[in-house]
Amino acid sequence: xxxxGSAIFNRLVIIIPYAWLTIFxxxxxxxxxxxxxxETAIAMPPYLPVFNLADGISGLVDKLGELSVxxxxxxxxxxxxxxxxxxxxxxxxxxxxxxxxxxxPIAYGMAKAPTTVRATLLMLVILPFWTSFxxxxxxxxxxxxxxxxxxxxxxxxxxxxxxxxxxxxNWAIYxxxxxxxxxxxxxxxxxxxxxxxxxxxxxxxxxxxxxxRAFWRVTFPLSMPGVIAGCMLVFIPAVGEFVIPDLLGGSExxxxxxxxxxxxxxxxxxxxxxxxxxxLLLILVVPIMFFQxxxxxxxxxxx
Amino acid sequence: MxxxxxxxxASIVFGFAFLYLPxxxxxxxxxxxxxxxxxxxxxxxxxxxxxLHNQALLDAAWVTVRVGLISATVATVLGTLAxxxxxxxxxxRGRMLFSGMIYAPLVMPEVITGLSMLLLFVAIGFDRGFWxxxxxxxxxxxxxxxxxxxxxxLSFDRSIEEAxxxxxxxxxxxxxxxxxxxxxxxxxxGWVLAFTLSLDDLVISNFTSGPGATTLPMKIYSQVRLGVTxxxxxxxxxxxxxxxxxxxxxxxxxxxxxxxxxxxxQAAFAL
Numbered sequence: 258x259x260x261x262g263s264a265i266f267n268r269l270v271i272i273i274p275y276a277w278l279t280i281f282x283x284x285x286x287x288x289x290x291x292x293x294x295x296e297t298a299i300a301m302p303p304y305l306p307v308f309n310l311a312d313g314i315s316g317l318v319d320k321l322g323e324l325s326v327x328x329x330x331x332x333x334x335x336x337x338x339x340x341x342x343x344x345x346x347x348x349x350x351x352x353x354x355x356x357x358x359x360x361x362p363i364a365y366g367m368a369k370a371p372t373t374v375r376a377t378l379l380m381l382v383i384l385p386f387w388t389s390f391x392x393x394x395x396x397x398x399x400x401x402x403x404x405x406x407x408x409x410x411x412x413x414x415x416x417x418x419x420x421x422x423x424x425x426x427n428w429a430i431y432x433x434x435x436x437x438x439x440x441x442x443x444x445x446x447x448x449x450x451x452x453x454x455x456x457x458x459x460x461x462x463x464x465x466x467x468x469x470r471a472f473w474r475v476t477f478p479l480s481m482p483g484v485i486a487g488c489m490l491v492f493i494p495a496v497g498e499f500v501i502p503d504l505l506g507g508s509e510x511x512x513x514x515x516x517x518x519x520x521x522x523x524x525x526x527x528x529x530x531x532x533x534x535x536x537l538l539l540i541l542v543v544p545i546m547f548f549q550x551x552x553x554x555x556x557x558x559x560x
Numbered sequence: 561m562x563x564x565x566x567x568x569x570a571s572i573v574f575g576f577a578f579l580y581l582p583x584x585x586x587x588x589x590x591x592x593x594x595x596x597x598x599x600x601x602x603x604x605x606x607x608x609x610x611x612l613h614n615q616a617l618l619d620a621a622w623v624t625v626r627v628g629l630i631s632a633t634v635a636t637v638l639g640t641l642a643x644x645x646x647x648x649x650x651x652x653r654g655r656m657l658f659s660g661m662i663y664a665p666l667v668m669p670e671v672i673t674g675l676s677m678l679l680l681f682v683a684i685g686f687d688r689g690f691w692x693x694x695x696x697x698x699x700x701x702x703x704x705x706x707x708x709x710x711x712x713x714l715s716f717d718r719s720i721e722e723a724x725x726x727x728x729x730x731x732x733x734x735x736x737x738x739x740x741x742x743x744x745x746x747x748x749x750g751w752v753l754a755f756t757l758s759l760d761d762l763v764i765s766n767f768t769s770g771p772g773a774t775t776l777p778m779k780i781y782s783q784v785r786l787g788v789t790x791x792x793x794x795x796x797x798x799x800x801x802x803x804x805x806x807x808x809x810x811x812x813x814x815x816x817x818x819x820x821x822x823x824x825x826q827a828a829f830a831l
Contacts, residue, residue: 263731271652274642274702278661281699285676288683363575366568378572380811385579387753387803389760391777391784392796396582398788399589405598406585439579490667497669499763504784514671521675521767531679534672541669549663 286538293328293531328532338533341511342540348427348502348512349495352434356491357484359435360442364483365476367443368450379447386440394433394504401429401505425507433501438494442487449483450476482555489548493541513537583800590793607794617795620779623690624759627775631697632755638698639705639754640747644735646706647713665703673700674767681768688770696768697758704757705750712746742821745814752810756803 332338367378385393400406401424408420423429453476461471499514506512513533521530590608594601611617642662649655665673677696678688686692716739724734740747762777769775776795783792 266731266735267649270641271645271649271658274638274645274706275654275658275661277638277699277702278642278658281677281680281695282661282665282673283657285680288679289672289676292679359575359578362567362571366564366572366575369564369568370572371564381576382579384804384807385583387756387807388583388800389777389796389803391760391762391780392586392799393582395780395784395788395792395796396586398784399598400582400585402598402788409598436578436582439575443575493667494669497671499669499671500781514669517671517675518763527679530675534675537669538672545664545667546660548667549660552663553659 289531289534289538292528293535294325295528296325296327328528329536331529332532332536337511338513338516341513341516342536344511345496345498345513346540348430348434349492349498352431352438352495353488353492355431356435356438356442357488360439360487361446361484363439364443364446364450367447368453375451382440382443382447390437391500393437394500397429397433397436397505398424401432424505425510427506427510429505430502430510430512433505434491434495434498437501438491441490445486445490446480446483449480453479482551486548486551486555489544489551493544493548496541497537586793587797587800590790590797592790592793595790607790608798610791611794611798614791616774617776617779620774620776623773624776627690627694627697627773628755628758631694631701631758632751634694635698635702635754635758636705636747636751639702639750640709640743642702642706643709643713646710647716662703662706665700666707670761670763671767674764677764678767688768688773690769690773693765693769693773693775696764697761700761700764701754701757705747705754708750708753709743709746712743716742745817749810749814752806756806759799759803 363382367375367382370378398405402408403420403422403424405424407423408417411417412420423432457479458471458475461475462468466474497514497517498512499518502510502512502515503518506515517530517533517537520526520533589598589600591603591605592600593604593606642658645652646659646662652658674696677692677699681688681692681695720742721734721738724738725731729737760777761775762781765775765778766781769778776799780792780795783789
């Protein structure tokens, strides 16, 4: 009985979450792919042909014949979509680099902080992550507006003579992404710096390295796993970001997450949005697998 | 030990100012007398009073809390099981795919997750509403729970489990009486994380919810599009307050547990 019970328990532990994720996370991608290959229709749901199990195998074969790549041809032919993909990638790359440049010194400072304050600092980095993403993005509108707090401050200080136009430009998007994703970059870098053996840096210094040289030759390479994890955690979601370009960006800002949202919500063109999502997923599949690999390796080392 | 230089301190101060200033300003201006959120006109709590009369907003808050409680609880069970599967059974068929399905949702752009889940619900003919919203929230938050619990399980001393098994406990009893009490703080913080993620979510909710199931972030979003108002600042301040309180409680609980654990261990060694 006990043997039997334990075998069932062991199986259930794997099967339950596995089945859940397969149904609700993996299977939907195939449906997206399927619908991206169908035609738009004025109906509810607004696409044709509908996948129908009742048709059986022969029905399925018939349906396969009706698959159309028209949506992809449409996407490729419309410069709006191509530009949106390119501009999303560009914005994501620039923001990721900017986040890295700001996060590294913070993580470095935290790792060098006295052990007594480290836990508090760590807590302070994690805390904003728990507050709503939407709220944190919203907070920047009042700051970046032409008559907003930043311009008021700069005008009072006499740094500028007329308000800077930041809101509704790409600058606002960069600020928004750096701000929202900063903790995701700080945490992995901090944890790899914290694990580092400080005697290595000391050895480099003892052997005559300048502190700067010791940093670039010893510390930075050793923190690479954290840097890579952080960059992936920022880059991948940033490519498909919707809230930030929508609230902080301008009408001329093109980002694919926003395009997809509009295609779906405003134009109600489901097949085209499914095609947009499929291509976005294909673009991100390599970085995602890279991230998963790095993450699994880091977990393996933690053993 | 390399010393904590002025540069280090400056970067931390600058970094934290950058992280916290926008939130602090938002909270301050929720108490502004004027309707403008950029000009200070005196202290007032009238925007909070106004909130109490905004029935649509209160309804949305109630939906959000219910979805959050249900989805966080189910996600915690599923996420804990997933974490066990990941750490205890290093070899099973499809493990690569499994770990992919755990990690991918952490970084997957929400527009993709939202759209794909919506299309699933439509394909199987499930009417969009409260339950589709809840199912979607369970799915994306369980992966965060799995990662949090997994990191605790990796540092878990398995010899105490083996001892329990040797003494005749069944795997289920071992899990409930030995493993679960040890990983409980991580499971609890996983729950809090799942709850706050569910509370926050806009994009996935917008795709997967239907008529009658408008969440607070959806409500806030539709108002934000019309402009910044102190009333939204007030809602946001309340949400920030709730989350800050939750995090505080979670950290106090886990610290107390940790102290207790160290004490227990010392007591065990003393025997």
